[in-house]
Amino acid sequence: MIRRRVFLIAVALQIVVLLFMVTSSYALDRFGKVITIQTEAYDTEDVFYGDYVHLSYLAETVRSENWFATDDVRSNQQIYVLFTPDEQGSIILRQHLIVK
Amino acid sequence: MKKSWIESESKKWVEEGIIDESQKEAIASRYERQSTPMLFFFLAAVLIGLACLSLIAANWTSIHHLWRVVLIIGAMLSFYFVGARAFMHNRQGIGVFAFVVALSIFGAGIFLLGDMYHFSMNSAFAFLVWGLAVLLIYLSQPQVFIWIFGLVVVFIGQFVSTMQLHDFDWLLMALFVVGYGTVGYFIKQQNLMWLFTSLLSILLLAFSIQELTYYWYTIFALILYLFSYIIKTGVVSKPLQGVSILSMFIIVVYQALFFNWGWQPVVNDIVYYLFLIPFLSLAVLLAVLNRERFGAIQIVLFLPVFVWPEFSTLLAALVLFAFSIGKMIEGDQLEDSRKEKLGIIAFLISVSIVYVEVAWLVLDRTLFFLIGGIILFIVGLLLNRYQQNQMKGSDDHDST
Structure with a gap:
């Protein structure tokens, strides 16, 4: 009887996990705030792949004047960043902090 | 052992009058069909x-x-x-499948779903949820294969997280050790514990390499070794001791081979020695208290050979020889052929390493392979003669 209950709970939890992933994404679409991030293209020509466009976000780049933390950053370390809109309303990275 | 082999062999024993039909049935029934x-x-x-x-x-x-x-x-x-x-209709195979x-x-x-909805997957959290789900399903239906499946899921998650994402996930490790380890302990099957301990030691080595320095693995292996005294059940203690000794043998082989290539660490870490010295002393003490004369010899594998930088390769080679000779003598004294064979294999590996270390630098390549071949041939001849003597000895023993 207990095993049956554990089985039902285990299956139910798995469904909850999967549904949570789906609904949280739609909730973000419904209730989240839309921001505009400027993209930039690079490497538009390649000997092997031909012409193609690879886009990256401008906000991903940290300019040296915005760097306020130490240089000692480990790979995969969490970094908190502050985004603010620029004159055109596009979001850029203003500041970032490292939480040890 | 194969059941069919037992059946055909026991038939001969009945014909030769060594055992009767009922004894044959009794012996055959001890070996269940796998x-x-x-x-x-x-x-x-x-x-x-x-x-x-x-x-x-x-x-x-x-x-x-x-x-x-x-x-x-x-x-x-x-x-x-x-x-x-x-499972309700008692069809276990299909159920597990x-x-x-x-x-x-x-x-x-x-x-x-993570890919579809752009979830950030740069952590082992997905593996944690997956591993937990498998454990819960195992608890509802305790089938060994489900346990193995979950164990492998958690192992892969932790390994990927440590080696690729450079993030050792402690929650996943807790699930591996506390969740799967505890269940594995209660399953009481030695081969499953071998699997569990081997995967655990790989994770500990990965942790040592990524988060600390590789030699910290010695401490973890020593803890596994000490646990083999605390958990006295043979099902658990043998794999614990076996895996810790085997993994340390591999580490010492690495040290003997690669220290000369400039890979030798400079160990000024006092904390490392603060852990190592009490644990080593405890291991020796436990071996003495349990009257294991040879237990103390195998502890040499845990010695920090890099403590004397100029001679660390030589020390590593000496440790390997001490261990392998110790194992051979132990096998001989206890009449345990498995230990004896292990000692012989360890000895062969030690000889090869010393030969490679010394000869590769000095000898011409052709000569290197030729002498290597001759050495292995002579060792093979000696081993063959040794085994024949052993068999002869046991025949003489049987006839008297």
Whole structure:
């Protein structure tokens, strides 16, 4: 009887996990705030792949004047960043902090 | 041991009058037929799971997002339903098969949905949820293959997290040791504990390499070794001791081979010695208290050979020789041929390493391979003669 209950709970939890992933994404679409991030293209020509466009976000780049933390950053370390809109309303990275 | 072999052999024993028919039956009944169909069901489940995965992945982009969710959850629930029905009708093989497929779909579902809805997957959290789900399903239906499946899921998650994401996940480690370890302890099957301990030691080595320095693994291996005294059950203590000794042997081989190539660490870490010295002393004390004369010899593998930088390669080689000779003598004294063979193999490896270390730098390449071949040939001849003497000795013993 207990095993049956554990089985039902285990299956139910798995469904909850999967549904949570789906609904949280739609909730973000419904209730989240839309921001505009400027993209930039690079490497538009390649000997092997031909012409193609690879886009990256401008906000991903940290300019040296915005760097306020130490240089000692480990790979995969969490970094908190502050985004603010620029004159055109596009979001850029203003500041970032490292939480040890 | 093969049941068919026992049956054919015991038939001869009955004919020769060594045993009678009832004794033959009694001996044969001790060797249960191994459940090969179960293994086939398990492998079939894994293959079909992979097939489903690749089929869906190939056509994935043309299906609407919400239909994909329905497909994943529907397929998972169907396999759980089939599995539960099979267990109710006492068809264990099909039940395990269906459950493993359902759990594979759940795991794949996490990653597929993560990809669809742009979840950041740079942590082992998905593996934690997956591993927990497998453990819960195991608790509801305690089948060994489900446990193995979960163990491998958690192991892969932790390994990927440590080596690729450079982030050792402590929650996942807790699930591995406390969750799967405790269950494995209660299953009481030695081969499963060997699997568990081997995977655990690989994770500890990965942790040492990524988060500390490789030599910290010595401390973890020593803790596993000490645990083999605390948990006295043979099912657990043998794999614990075996894996810690074997992994340390590999570490010392590495040290003997690669220290000369400039890979030798400079160990000024006092904290390391603060852990090592008390644990080593405790290991020696336990070996003495348990009257294990040879237990103390195998502890040499844990010695920090890099403590004397100029002679560390020589020290590593000496440690290997001390261990292998100790094992051979132990095997001989206790009349344990397995230990004796282990000692011989360890000795052969030690000889080869010393030969490579010394000869590669000095000798011409052709001469190097030629002398190496001759040395191995002579060792082989000696081993052969030794084994023949052993067999002769045991025949003489039988005839008297």
